[in-house]
Amino acid sequence: MKKIMIMVAIIAIATTKITFAQSKTDVAFNQVLTAYYDVKNALATDKKDVAIEKVKVLTAKVNAVPHKDLPAAQHNVWMEQAKIIKAKAAELAAGKDIKVQRKSFEGISYAMIKTVKNIKFNSGTVYVQHCPMAKASWLNEKENIENPYYGSMMFDCGDVAETIKAK
Structure with a gap:
């Protein structure tokens, strides 16, 4: 009986450690997602200087993800997309023109879309939105369209292409 209790305790501790490590990773990924939304919101409201500051935060959050504990397939996806x-x-931070920044954001968006779909870490619903004029997609925390590729010129241009439910 004593051996069984010890085994149960060991399993409980090991499982808790794995769950804690995963949740710490999920928290870091959700911070990346929030920083991404901040860049998207700056571009959607034509604030190129704010976008530069927010993309620096995004880079810092990407660098802070504790990715070593991810399963191999997810780790490979993350390393590729983080790069x-x-x-x-x-590129976006160096861009002086908002059109150039928006083109750089397109690359960030496709990497983020691939990350969210493959790692499935999101704690809230994520909307994949698409603008047919820009022929580009992005992630949004809200179902309402907020187009980062045209900003105030066509703020609500686009549609929800996919809904990714919270993990």
């Missing part, structure tokens, strides 16, 4: 996000974030 793209950081490269496009650097």
Whole structure:
């Protein structure tokens, strides 16, 4: 009986450690998603200087993800997409023209879409939205369209292409 109780305790501790590590990773990924939304919102409201500041936060959040505990397939996806996000974030930060920033954001968006779909970490519903004029998609925390590719010119242009439910 004592051996059984010890085994149960060991299993409980091991499971808790794995769950805690995963939840810590999920928290970090959700912080990346929130930082992404901040960049999207800045571009959707034509605030190029705010977008530059917010994309720096996004890069820091990407760098802070504790990815080593991810399963191999998810780890590979993350490493590939994180590289793209950081490269496009650097382009966006260097962009003086909002059109250039929006083109860089497109690359960030496709990497984020792939990340959310493959790692499934989101704690809230995520809407994949698409603008037929820009021929580009992005993620939104709200179902209402907020187009980062045209901003105030066509703020509500687009549609919800997919809804990704919370994990």
